[in-house]
Amino acid sequence: MSPMNVMVLAEHTGKQISEGTYELIGAARDLAAALGGQVEVALFGPRDLAAQLGAADRVLSVDHPALAEYLPQAYEVALTAVLAERSPRLLLMANGTPGLDLGAAVAVGWQAPLAAYVTGLAVDGGTVVATSAILGGKVLAELELPGERGVATVVGGAFGAEAGQADAVPEVTEVSPPAGLDQLAMSLAEVTEPQGGDVDITTADLLVSVGRGIESKDNVELVQDLGDALGVPLSASRPVVDAGWLPKTRQVGKSGLKVKPRAYLAFGISGAPEHLEGMRDADLIIACNTDPGAPIFDVAHYGTTVDLFDLVPALTDKLS
Amino acid sequence: MKAVPDLVEEIELTPDETDIDREYLKFVLSEWDAQALEEALLLKDASGAEVVAVGLASDPDIDQALYTALAKGADAAVKLSGGPEDATATGVRAALLAGYLAAEPADLVITGVQAADDIDGQLPPMLAAHLGQPHVSVVIAVEAADGGVLVRQEFAGGRTHQLRVTTPAVIGVQAARQAPRYAPITRIRQAMAAGGLREVTAEPAAASAAPVVRRMYRPEQTSHAQMLTGSADEVAEAIAGLLRDRGLVKG
Numbered sequence: 001m002s003p004m005n006v007m008v009l010a011e012h013t014g015k016q017i018s019e020g021t022y023e024l025i026g027a028a029r030d031l032a033a034a035l036g037g038q039v040e041v042a043l044f045g046p047r048d049l050a051a052q053l054g055a056a057d058r059v060l061s062v063d064h065p066a067l068a069e070y071l072p073q074a075y076e077v078a079l080t081a082v083l084a085e086r087s088p089r090l091l092l093m094a095n096g097t098p099g100l101d102l103g104a105a106v107a108v109g110w111q112a113p114l115a116a117y118v119t120g121l122a123v124d125g126g127t128v129v130a131t132s133a134i135l136g137g138k139v140l141a142e143l144e145l146p147g148e149r150g151v152a153t154v155v156g157g158a159f160g161a162e163a164g165q166a167d168a169v170p171e172v173t174e175v176s177p178p179a180g181l182d183q184l185a186m187s188l189a190e191v192t193e194p195q196g197g198d199v200d201i202t203t204a205d206l207l208v209s210v211g212r213g214i215e216s217k218d219n220v221e222l223v224q225d226l227g228d229a230l231g232v233p234l235s236a237s238r239p240v241v242d243a244g245w246l247p248k249t250r251q252v253g254k255s256g257l258k259v260k261p262r263a264y265l266a267f268g269i270s271g272a273p274e275h276l277e278g279m280r281d282a283d284l285i286i287a288c289n290t291d292p293g294a295p296i297f298d299v300a301h302y303g304t305t306v307d308l309f310d311l312v313p314a315l316t317d318k319l320s
Numbered sequence: 321m322k323a324v325p326d327l328v329e330e331i332e333l334t335p336d337e338t339d340i341d342r343e344y345l346k347f348v349l350s351e352w353d354a355q356a357l358e359e360a361l362l363l364k365d366a367s368g369a370e371v372v373a374v375g376l377a378s379d380p381d382i383d384q385a386l387y388t389a390l391a392k393g394a395d396a397a398v399k400l401s402g403g404p405e406d407a408t409a410t411g412v413r414a415a416l417l418a419g420y421l422a423a424e425p426a427d428l429v430i431t432g433v434q435a436a437d438d439i440d441g442q443l444p445p446m447l448a449a450h451l452g453q454p455h456v457s458v459v460i461a462v463e464a465a466d467g468g469v470l471v472r473q474e475f476a477g478g479r480t481h482q483l484r485v486t487t488p489a490v491i492g493v494q495a496a497r498q499a500p501r502y503a504p505i506t507r508i509r510q511a512m513a514a515g516g517l518r519e520v521t522a523e524p525a526a527a528s529a530a531p532v533v534r535r536m537y538r539p540e541q542t543s544h545a546q547m548l549t550g551s552a553d554e555v556a557e558a559i560a561g562l563l564r565d566r567g568l569v570k571g
């Protein structure tokens with residue numbers, strides 16, 4: 001019988017293991033216990049980061065110059081080699097850039113089924129069952145990953161990070177770098193850190209946040225008036241930033257900033273998982289969305305389906 | 321390009337609850353495919369690439385998306401058939417597209433980073449694995465460069481990497497460098513009248529392993545928001561009260 005280990009792909013910036021990695025290790029601990037296996041973490045690049053992976057039973061380390069920073073093809077080559085060597089029952093990846101970028105390619109190469117947008121994982125009579133949140137979180141799909149292997153790309157925040165952290169020294173197994181790392185079809189030209197912003201939305205007590213429901217750049221002013229009345233900065237969902245209506249420094253979510261204000265007012269934001277990742281820990285969430293079925297209402301404390309174009313001016317009036 | 325259910329609509333499930341009921345749903349082009357098309361057209365504007373928009377014949381309302389692509393400046397539009405009737409799974413789509421691209425190779429495939437309904441994984445890496453090509457996803461800029469492309473890949477918090485990638489390659493676009501251009505309805509009508517869709521039948525590549533759907537269901541609303549009702553003025557008063565109670569507004 002093949003091993004019943006659960007493997008986690010570590011994500012890091014070169015110095016720091018990501019929060020998402022700990023969430024995966026925490027989930028992997030439970031699964032490995034149910035499967036009677038161990039938790040192995042694949043760590044590519046700086047080997048000293050293994051010291052931050054105390055909750056793993058074993059760290060599989062591949063170090064090579066091509067792995068100094070995340071490089072899709074280099075990671076894929078290394079991950080494929082580690083999978084072939086260790087044959088885990090399940091591979092967990094964060095549904096961030098590496099998961100979206102590599103997950104399905106690695107799954108095809110490894111001949112394993114993949115479950116995407118995973119928010120839950122369980123072992124049911126020997127079968128791995130993943131819960132996948134699709135259609136912006138409006139539908140949940142329960143998926144079996146039958147056979148001897150499977151891949152799950154796990155949504156950030158679906159599992160707690162605490163269970164994935166421990167003050168211990170894991171066993172480190174060095175895996176020799178596969179030859180493919182010396183013949184890559186891509187190279188890293190430049191790393192750019194995000195620029196500091198005009199305002200720092202992560203330190204605000206209160207945020208007024210605007211989504212695609214605002215419809216146009218001109219309309220953003222309406223919400224800006226409310227922000228001005230309250231003396232607080234505007235934040236936004238990604239489409240508002242992609243459209244150029246507000247700067248990138250205002251984006252809340254998976255590829256933006258994580259915020260935890262005392263109150264978060266969301267206008268015309270549907271509550272996609274990638275947005276929720278950035279704001280669900282706010283002390284108070286008040287959401288305005290004309291769609292009563294919008295997922296934002298599942299995390300909001302208070303909600304209303306009043307049209308934002310009526311509500312925002314009324315609120316500005318009351319608070320000026 | 322993929323047509324996906326418009327998320328503004330109420331989503332119904334099939335009677336056996338293993339799929340969503342597509343019969344009465346409104347479909348729209350996946351927003352990331354709209355971004356991918358824009359990035360392809362920007363590449364054409366900058367370096368004269370020929371852009372072919374490809375959609376699956378089995379997708380509802382795909383004609384509309386393909387004609388819109390033509391109206392926006394795509395040089396050709398292909399309506400692809402040959403796969404199974406139900407081609408919503410990424411694995412099925414990747415196999416069909418791989419078959420098509422084996423017969424009609426492209427220097428660069430640009431598609432959306434994800435679609436809202438791809439439960440079995442994302443198309444760009446899956447297609448690339450079938451084609452044996454390098455791939456980069458979560459991309460926010462693509463430019464032509466010597467022997468390939470320069471792409472910018474985005475990470476959490478807005479950190480980016482610029483990568484030099486040899487073509488042929490597959491790129492998954494998160495956002496184009498600018499908001500997708502607008503196609504006037506008259507131009508879309510002209511494209512429809514000209515009827516320029518090329519219908520192509522391809523032989524799908526061997527499908528990859530897929531998960532088994534046990535059931536689908538709507539999330540239980542474990543902690544649903546307390547709803548504030550009434551006129552805009554009444555709701556505004558209630559919200560102002562909540563903020564005042566917490567000392568977040570003066571007065």
Ligand SMILES: Cc1cc2nc3c(=O)[nH]c(=O)nc-3n(C[C@H](O)[C@H](O)[C@H](O)COP(=O)(O)OP(=O)(O)OC[C@H]3O[C@@H](n4cnc5c(N)ncnc54)[C@H](O)[C@@H]3O)c2cc1C
Binds near residue numbers: 433
């Ligand atoms: C890799 C990746 C990273 C991502 N990172 C982020 C991220 O960091 N942050 C982020 O936000 N998204 C991110 N996204 C995008 C995310 O998937 C969603 O597309 C996005 O969050 C949707 O934004 P929205 O809610 O503003 O728009 P929509 O989903 O279009 O929602 C608009 C809402 O407005 C409502 N509405 C319309 N008119 C009105 C009105 N008059 N009054 C009140 N309500 C109205 C509608 O009912 C709808 O619910 C990411 C996606 C990917 C693939």
